[in-house]
Amino acid sequence: MADRVLVIYGSYRSDRMGIRLADYIVAGLKGRGAEAELIDAKAIGLPMLDRMYKEYPKGSAPPELETLASKIRAADAFVFVTGEYNWGMQPGLKNLTDHFLEEWFWRPAAIASYSAGRLAGARSGFVWHGTLSEMGMIVVSSTLTVGPIAEALTSDGRPQGQAGQLLDRAFIRFADDLAWWTEAARAQRTRKAPPY
Ligand SMILES: Cc1cc2nc3c(=O)[nH]c(=O)nc-3n(C[C@H](O)[C@H](O)[C@H](O)COP(=O)(O)O)c2cc1C
Numbered sequence: 001m002a003d004r005v006l007v008i009y010g011s012y013r014s015d016r017m018g019i020r021l022a023d024y025i026v027a028g029l030k031g032r033g034a035e036a037e038l039i040d041a042k043a044i045g046l047p048m049l050d051r052m053y054k055e056y057p058k059g060s061a062p063p064e065l066e067t068l069a070s071k072i073r074a075a076d077a078f079v080f081v082t083g084e085y086n087w088g089m090q091p092g093l094k095n096l097t098d099h100f101l102e103e104w105f106w107r108p109a110a111i112a113s114y115s116a117g118r119l120a121g122a123r124s125g126f127v128w129h130g131t132l133s134e135m136g137m138i139v140v141s142s143t144l145t146v147g148p149i150a151e152a153l154t155s156d157g158r159p160q161g162q163a164g165q166l167l168d169r170a171f172i173r174f175a176d177d178l179a180w181w182t183e184a185a186r187a188q189r190t191r192k193a194p195p196y
Helices: 019-031 064-073 091-098 122-134 163-189
Strands: 004-009 035-040 077-082 108-113 138-146
Touching: 004 019, 004 064, 004 091, 004 138, 019 035, 019 077, 019 108, 019 138, 019 163, 035 064, 077 122, 077 163, 108 122, 108 163, 122 138, 138 163
Parallel strands: 004 035, 004 077, 077 108, 108 138
Antiparallel strands: none
């Protein structure tokens, strides 16, 4: 059974760079046989959080929220692609994530951070670790840190130069780690229904 993985990205900037990494990860996971799908917060166009998905009476949530909830519930794993704004999270990614809670539970999540500089968004990745854990996901220990992103990836998400080679090497462990936990979590969900 192919792993269903959502790759979630949340920059709303016109000149955004992180889409390169999101595209790279989707292609890389597909290359390994996973059913990977990009979830682009900007393309979905969620407003700033008013009501969480679960706060809408059944069947009355906006269609984009309903569709997203179904995709999250059906997924086996998540990859959060996070840039860093002033040492913190991108608001668009956090906003999308906060619309849901129980929908995220009992699945693994991996963090891929990037930035324009050499620290590769690592501070943002660090913050996401605690947040995803609070939201009921198993955060895998392998991370991707890509920086400067413009050196590592072309505009269509292909690795380039030495930074691209390093990324390709790191991706193997990152994807192996996520796949292992994806299989483990799916087996456990099958063996024993989650308690809530
Ligand atoms: C508001 C803002 C704050 C930023 N703060 C940081 C930062 O704290 N650390 C860092 O390494 N890069 C920082 N940058 C540079 C980003 O790493 C770079 O612009 C990156 O491409 C942002 O992701 P995006 O292009 O996908 O939106 C910042 C950029 C913006 C727009």
